[in-house]
Amino acid sequence: MGSTQGEDRKAIWTIGGGKGGSGKSFITTNIGICLSKLGVRVILIDADLGGANLHTFLGISPPPLSLSDFIKKRVPTLNDVLIPTSVPNLQLLSGAQDLLNAADAKNVQKQRLLRSIQKLEAEYILVDLGAGNSLSVLDFFLMSDGGILVVTPEPTSIENAYRFLKSAFYRRLRQLPISLDARNLVDEAMDSKNERGIQNPHDLIGAVRNVSEDDAMRVASEVGRFHPNLVLNQVRTKKDIEIGFSIRTACKKYFGIHLHYLGYIVYDQDVGNSIRKRRPLLLENPQSKAAQCVSDIASKLANSQPKTFRLE
């Protein structure tokens, strides 16, 4: 796909990670604020299906217009449901309050929404995802080549993040233009108790190679294009920080992918305080340690290359 003309300056970042409470909405909000300070247009999208509350992180009451209105076609475009925030350059697309539960989201609706998001005019679009591995969440995550996983240094969070990454990884391979036989193998690989004994991406590529060398190449090169990012949240010790590097190494050895360790955010009482006050940390206490960490991550994102967009 390469760098696409005209859309070069737009970057979409999707923020997910499997587990609820890992800090996705907090991070989305505050990174969004940092980026908006660059004087460019930033849009935050609350795609937490059924649990939308990004507005609360921004200190806004539940907005009258949300994604539901777009999905139910009460408004013609996504622009119609964009609402301003107290932060200059920062707009919010509030999550559906009622509809669009994972089970309800029809594929046609989802595709329309994904396409519309990619057409939004903004320099940066941050999409806050819900917890879990539903297909809707995965498809939103895969909208960007550089989805961001938010993980806390705890076994449950890491476990869920791997589960999420595995699901996203195979979902992505499934969308490739490969033969039906090869696709069936990808489906089998998703079931850890599959009869062929495919336990990891290496096994899968080996199995696909037996079907078609071309498909195996396609799968292998897609693996090389998958560049998720990692943010480790609520770290308390140096050892916690190092877990991020270990996760990166483990992903490299297991998936063959390069998980980019974007950074970590230290555990900070100020975070809880700011959330309780419904004031974003970056506005409430920009000097706090956690706010500094968020700024570092945001500046890395701002300096990274634009992401290509994947559209079916």
Add this chain to the structure above:
Amino acid sequence: MSWKMKRIEEQTYYEILEVSPDATAKEIQRAYEHAKETFHTDSLAVYSLFSEEEVKRIQTVIEEAYRVLMDEALRKQYDESHFQAIESQKWEKSLEIEEAPREKRAPSLIFTDLSADTSEGEYRGKALKVIREKMGIDLKTISQETRINAKVLQWIEEEVVEKLPALVYLKGFLRAYAQSLGLDPQKVIEEYLTSVGQTKKVK
């Protein structure tokens, strides 16, 4: 071409420890400590991804890699017997060191060192391909570094004139491609365009 999708058994000791083939003893030591910590039996980062047997196998390889690479004589012997795999890793690895400045990542090789076949003109697509292959770099790697679609790179190499992008983009692509091979971008652009222009007028 298996590029990055290597099983543990297929990886060089350098890949096992995630260090570059010219890593110093200090760097190997640090990498070993990290690998050991990562694949520690109680490590939070691996237990839900790898089976116990896999972890044990990786632990064994890590120890072996460390033992060999920290011994000058053994390392030399290893390098000689794994020359090809290590050479190709030099390229893959250099792209992954995140903070490495671009200048450092560029190869020191220059065109004349490689005695590429230039009978058809200097930097024609074919010559670029020859240089790239001599360096042991695949198109995917170049594509990843330059963020140019591998298909487009292939068209550039094969001089599929009708598929080449508009001149302004082509120039940009050639520049990025040349830089990633450590060639003089200006020279590559001029000679390539002259060469292609003779075949068919570029848009």
